[in-house]
Amino acid sequence: MNLRVAKSVLACALVSASTLAIAQDDAAGGVTADDETAAGNVILVTAQRREESLQETPVAVSALTADKLEQLAITEVGDLGRAVPNLQVLPVTANPSALQIGLRGGAEQAGGLIVSEPVVGIYVDDVYRARLQGANAQLGDIERVEVLRGPQGTLYGRNNFSGAFKLITKTPSPSNEWINASLSYGTFDTIIAQSSIGQGLSDTLGASVSVLYRDQGDGWIYNRAQDRDVGQEENLVVRGKLALDTGPLRAALSVSYGKDTNDGYISAAGSFPRVPTGRSDFVSADEATPRFGNDPYVTEFPQDSFGYTETTAISLNAEYDVSDSVTLRSITGYVDLNDGWRWDLVGGFEASPGVYSPGFDRTSIANANQFTQELQALGSTDGGLEWILGAFYFRESADQSLTDNIPIFFLFNLDPTTLDIKTDSWAIFGQATYELTDTLALTAGARYTEDDKSFDAEIQSGFGMPNPRTAVALDRKFSAFTPKIGLEAKLSDNAFAYASISKGFKAGGFNGLSVLNPLVLSSVYDEQTVWAYEGGLKLQSSDRRLTANTSVYYNDISGLQQTALVGPGSFAQQNVGSASVFGVEIEFAAEPIDGLNLFANIGYQDDDIKSLDPSSQAFVAGAKNLPLVSDWTLQGGFSYETPLGNTGYLSFGADARYVGDYWVEVTNSYFVDGYTRVNGFVSLETSDRRWKLSLQGQNLTDEVNYVSGAAGLPFPSLTILRPRTLQVSIGYSFD
Template identity: 30%
Template sequence: MAIQLARHRRVFGLRTVVASAIALALTNQVFAQDNASEEEIEAITVTATKRAQVIYEVPIAISAFSGDELATQGITDLTDVGKFVPNLNVTGFSAGHTSSANPFIRGIGLQDHLITTDPGVSVYVDGVYLGRQVGQNWNLNNIERIEVLRGPQGTLYGRNSVGGAINIITKQPDEVTVTKAGFELGSRGRLKGDVFINREINETMAYNVNAGYNSRDGIGEFINVPDAEYNVGENEEFYGRLSFKWAPHDDFSFVVTADFNDNEGGLRPYQTLIDEVPTGAYYQGARWGTPFPFGPLRNSDTAANPYDNATGTKEVTMVSNEARGISATADWNWNDDYASKVVVSHRSSKYKAGLDDDGTIYELDQFPEVGEADQTSIEFQLNGYIGENMDFVSGIYFFNEKGSNLQDPASGALFNGSATLLDLTQETTSKAIFFNLGYDMTEDLRLSGGLRYTDDEKEATADVGIGPVYAEDAWNEVSFDISANYTLENGLNIYGSIQNGYQSGQFPARPYCLFGDPNCFVASENITAINYEMGLKGQVTDSFSMSVALFNTDYEDLPYQVSTTAEGGFNTTNLVVEQTSRGVEFESTWELTEQFKVHSSLGYIDVDVDEQGGVKPVAPLTPEVTASISPSYHMTLEGGNDLDIRLDYSYRGDMYGEPTSDPGRHTLVESRQLVNIDISYTNVEGDYTLSLYGRNIFDERYDNARLNTGDYVLQILSNDPSEFGVRYSKHF
């Protein structure tokens, strides 16, 4: 926070049983709660509006997770966060990579990863936007908190937040001496170790460092590649983060942070379902009718076990990524009224992945792929107070990203025995200026509003083997938001808001349409969204807190990705639609006794998409119902030692893997129910905790997504079967 709020501002079977408890409890979760005190539930302070506020006073739908509670909930990455927030679903498959995370909030997101596509949900780490999700699946250690903002956030967070934003805030260096080590050992070969150290160097300088290793065995085998380095779904990761803070006085601080992440493993599990009809190209043996020596391609040519892989090409068995970042943040409180903040960052990422789409030993659709991206961002903020009742947040923002994706014939990408190529490059430059003003009309009524002007430019080149095609485009948009929140006599906060969001247009991801139309490499129009929302949040009693939000969001020029097989390869085009999303989200914490507490969440969304050529699309990867319930029990044992027992249940309803509900497309992703359990023992001194954990204890096997190309269906499988183990953490 740029200004420390020193003034008058108020900164105030078992599956069936568990599933039934959701309907009976009606006690839906705000994960934004820390441990409860004897008199009231303590509310976390968030910075979702780029100012410090108690979560109940923020006039948007927001969920927040305390970093210290993540492990006990079985949350190890962003995919797990998506199991416990209403109307949030996180998938991960991009090019078969095991470390990608693709969030969908309220029906908006992006499953793809290529440089010409942008996500609809923005992810930030300490104020730095992560432009690419492959290879940057943030390891959730050294986390202060995670904030999930639902609905368009175009004013304060800018483009690519038309669905929402996820903020990851890490622990800053301070004067407290901390040495903490953790170790985890579990089934499926789980081995994890990490250490966190925080030290004061002198009265003005401090540092912290977080480093770790995490590995897990595979879930299947590459049955036709005996020398594959990794098994299906296997993962091995090294990560680290180092921060230095210099604070020569109370009104100025300067923090420099560097981080890295290195990951290698086996291709994520998936299954190819071949359309076995006599006229089908795959059934005939190839797309264009050239038969294999062994006859038609059948489902029997794929692996019998869906978690095995029958490819015969070693190049597509391994995935890897490298991510590096450095940032500098300066906070300067000029006086009691004004402060400034500067955030400068440079990040780079590289990955290797790729699929054998047909999933057989034959060299038919194999696409080894490499990609990289470099981004630089600069943000300057000027924040402060005007008079006694008015405050503001303002700033300017610059972002530049250069990246590429390459599927190269020299790497073994073959199509019907002939070479294919997909070579994409793009440079994006985004500039913005924003201003948000808040006014306390009375002690109980606050009004706020903001504007943001964004100017985007993209230059892209595509080559699918017939020569490069260059294109460029530019977009600009003014985003706005207006909100009001009022504190009732009982302390609850009621709010209403109108939020506007914007995303620049996008070039086709896989433009094999160039074989038939050399002018098809054209960007879509800019995407706009306007969200109408009202909500009620706060502490109803000393033991019960809740948050409810009703929303209606209209989207214009929203591109859905539609993929088909084409002459050159795997063609992806944009189906541009108008969409209306409406729904309700309900979260709460209920402390039944001093020992027994229940968190829960419930989300419902209805998505209406305008007809396209007489066909009514559906929002992909968007379950109509999301829910979770998390009872926990705390007891103090004889001698003062503590025992904590926690159960976490998560439900995601049926959804479709692409923008159609046609049963003949076979892209229905069925509902899933996941249950985690954690039993933790903490000694009376509080310097160590020993835990027994179970994740997905009923071994639910489910689809992450489904994609129909016309010749076959890619059934993208989860990579998280049941896991049981022990976790130990020690404070020195």
């Protein structure tokens, strides 16, 4: 325990040692993004690659500031679904740093593979992150998170089929200095220490350093085969940033390192009732029963499992004002990723009394590195024209080795399957908005993207002495033209409406989850496209105490890419057909009285598979619906702050999220019934707003929720969310 505490305190000590270097002046610091998002002020976003008011941005955007993230205890990307309508962000069968994401009909459910790419683009300081491994990033030192809903095929490049996550970190300057530190302790012996310092070094130069360390010392699922709790995690994130602002030239160099080590993916030991012959309905996750008594948090695999993800990222963002109306911008990024995991997909099984065996034991070791370069020119004219032109280049090289031990079917380990993929992608794009009148504007844009991918793989294809192996060598190009046209109208100072038609694109690719099946490994799936029709209305009261934003959309999807079980241990991504999704999203926020903040989000979706390829597993199973599409998602909550005389402030609040029924995978073999999880917090803050003591609770009603898995195996794989957790924190903040 001493070593863990020492690591935690070290992060806070970095800030404490630097405190004397910053002038403790309440007047220090200018208007930051956090100031702009305070009650009664304007929320600024960069969804269209330029800074503008959220209420006058013709895109469906959920903007979460640092204060909002803290209030909702959103500490990692995987938590974002709790605050965004119609968004599903769930664990995936890899390790806790990887995700499966579903949004507006798009879904990617094989996030632990180097051949898998997201349907939602993930950006850190405008640098694209290609891998879903490591996507569940810890949200330390974050100024703002923007979740763009709907295809971003014009301005954001690769694989922004359903939307984009934008993580914006703090940028230091002489007018934006801060110091933050906190230390927390919670359920499962969890220690979290984080600190961040930003300081001006001269009139034009600023620097910042941030550290986040998290150690969950105890697991939350009991492994009866090993007689211990499993599910431990340890995270470390360090970021340094150097920012220059000379007036016409602005540049920021960022270097970050993150490491996540854990017990890997943990499958809960549950059982579905057998489906009687001739039964016409499907199996619900609510019908799953714990394999051992009434305890759902139990598993029984005898082998050690693990997971790790190590990410190093370097980025340089620079822009230069050529004139008052024209700016040139460069965004350069490099990301190196090392990822590995071992887990039992079905949680093992008891072969005989007291004798345990693996059920589906898979090990992966992967490495990837990417380079991106984006160039932009953007400007405006006195005649009411705003424009942006750009070019984007992406190069990635990645390899992965997969080893399987499946005693259910075989008696020994299979030889490794090796995967090697290289991708070169480039794009050119442009978008312009022209003011037709003082209140009406027309937007038109387009992007051309071309992906060139090569894939080399080798797999065991039978049994012998030695085992026969089959090599696969593939090369494919995928391209798309993705236009957008839209109208926007400023109906009044407090009402804004927009309508748009746009196209989204996700490149095709290759398959890697294959056991003794070269046909799966050599199969190629084509690109997936969507035509999106959307209209929105953004309303705000004149005193900015009430905001109501609504979007209505219809997505027409072709070449639908979905993952399905195609044999013992083999999962293939297939183009299964075409589908449509109709949806409504409403985001509501209000401050009816000083200190009381209310919010509510409503998401409704109606999906329909219009046609299926007869060769797809979805057709064979008679699927009718898309995976990870809930009919309803409802989120709501409040926070209230009241002064305690001259001593400080008391704050408390709660939020709840309801997720409606959804199908787990494309063959519709089983679905998750709607469920609700409730969270809350209470905090005490000193009168100078420097010190804060808080208590936060997640899943306060201690609900048991199976949310994903695979039902087509001899022993079902069940992904279960965590039970109730509590956390107490003490923090210091100065800005």
